[in-house]
Amino acid sequence: MANKKILVLHTGGTIAMHQDGDGDVETSEENPLIQAIIKIPQNVTLQVENIFNLPSEHIGPKHMLVLYQRLLKANSEGFAGIVVTHGTDTLEETAFFLDSTLDIELPIVLTGAMRSANELGSDGLYNYESAIRVASDEQSSGRGVLVVLNDEIHAARFVTKTHTTNIATFGSPISGVMGILTKRQIIYLYNLPKRHVLPIHNVNRNIPVLKAYAGMDGQLLELLAATNIDGIIIEALGAGNLSREAATGVSYLLSRHIPVVIVSRSFNGVAEPVYDYLGGGVQLERAGAIFATSINGQKARLKLLIGLDNHLIDERLRKYLQTF
Ligand SMILES: NC(=O)C[C@H](N)C(=O)O
Numbered sequence: 293m294a295n296k297k298i299l300v301l302h303t304g305g306t307i308a309m310h311q312d313g314d315g316d317v318e319t320s321e322e323n324p325l326i327q328a329i330i331k332i333p334q335n336v337t338l339q340v341e342n343i344f345n346l347p348s349e350h351i352g353p354k355h356m357l358v359l360y361q362r363l364l365k366a367n368s369e370g371f372a373g374i375v376v377t378h379g380t381d382t383l384e385e386t387a388f389f390l391d392s393t394l395d396i397e398l399p400i401v402l403t404g405a406m407r408s409a410n411e412l413g414s415d416g417l418y419n420y421e422s423a424i425r426v427a428s429d430e431q432s433s434g435r436g437v438l439v440v441l442n443d444e445i446h447a448a449r450f451v452t453k454t455h456t457t458n459i460a461t462f463g464s465p466i467s468g469v470m471g472i473l474t475k476r477q478i479i480y481l482y483n484l485p486k487r488h489v490l491p492i493h494n495v496n497r498n499i500p501v502l503k504a505y506a507g508m509d510g511q512l513l514e515l516l517a518a519t520n521i522d523g524i525i526i527e528a529l530g531a532g533n534l535s536r537e538a539a540t541g542v543s544y545l546l547s548r549h550i551p552v553v554i555v556s557r558s559f560n561g562v563a564e565p566v567y568d569y570l571g572g573g574v575q576l577e578r579a580g581a582i583f584a585t586s587i588n589g590q591k592a593r594l595k596l597l598i599g600l601d602n603h604l605i606d607e608r609l610r611k612y613l614q615t616f
């Protein structure tokens with residue numbers, strides 16, 4: 293059996309933490325995964341790098357860019373797969389960023405934990421082992437970035453954190469789970485359509501995400517237009533609708549050539565123009581807002597960042613954001 297080398301990049305998160313005597317969870321100086329005894333497939337060896345040791349709330353696009361650059365390099369270093377350990381709070385964003393920018397066939401697997409190393413029922417080591425299994429399995433190649441926790445494999449494109457504390461927190465509401473791990477097998481349930489990948493060089497853009505609500509007025513949108521924003525994501529109502537006042541605010545932003553991207557604040561489903569009245573999706577789109585069809589607000593923000601860094605504007609930007 294040929295030897296398979298897996299690159300492991302630790303970035304921090306609960307998987308690298310422990311609880312103190314009061315039960316408060318804190319960062320460990322030494323990542324508990326480093327000394328842990330784990331069962332890895334027979335022909336697999338690990339090359340481990342501690343790239344960061346951060347809670348994932350401290351991770352932003354600048355850190356994602358560092359990971360992106362390391363993974364681009366790793367692609368020509370003879371690895372059979374890559375595992376990234378990460379805090380779960382922003383794990384879906386790092387996974388989506390890498391999935392949208394890396395044109396790499398190698399399996400890239402992100403994992404994390406909901407319970408730290410010394411908590412009862414800690415899930416870190418188990419998820420770490422599972423991620424190594426998935427990353428060293430040939431079936432995992434060419435599937436884009438994968439997220440593995442709790443015996444499930446999710447596609448970065450659709451996965452989201454659904455629960456504050458439950459270990460079964462990751463779900464893919466639109467597509468469903470992409471694969472499962474059993475004691476002896478890794479079973480993929482479907483293939484996704486090909487991803488649209490663009491490179492990234494610069495992440496210094498200011499793109500806030502705003503959530504719509506009943507009675508939203510346009511004031512905040514107009515105030516934002518006076519700041520240095522490069523675009524805005526609005527988590528709109530239902531299939532992508534807003535109050536009349538918010539719709540007027542959107543027109544104001546668009547008149548100042550600020551891209552406005554609409555997603556839904558609903559947890560599941562696809563945002564698309566349906567209603568033709570003031571604030572309805574049809575009129576928002578007619579005014580120039582862009583519907584980012586199948587992704588949530590935090591992912592749309594990264595996608596707009598990547599699109600703008602690739603100098604996409606107008607129709608090309610719209611097409612890119614609408615690509616499934
Ligand atoms: N479960 C976790 O990893 C949550 C933690 N706050 C983090 O994202 O770093």
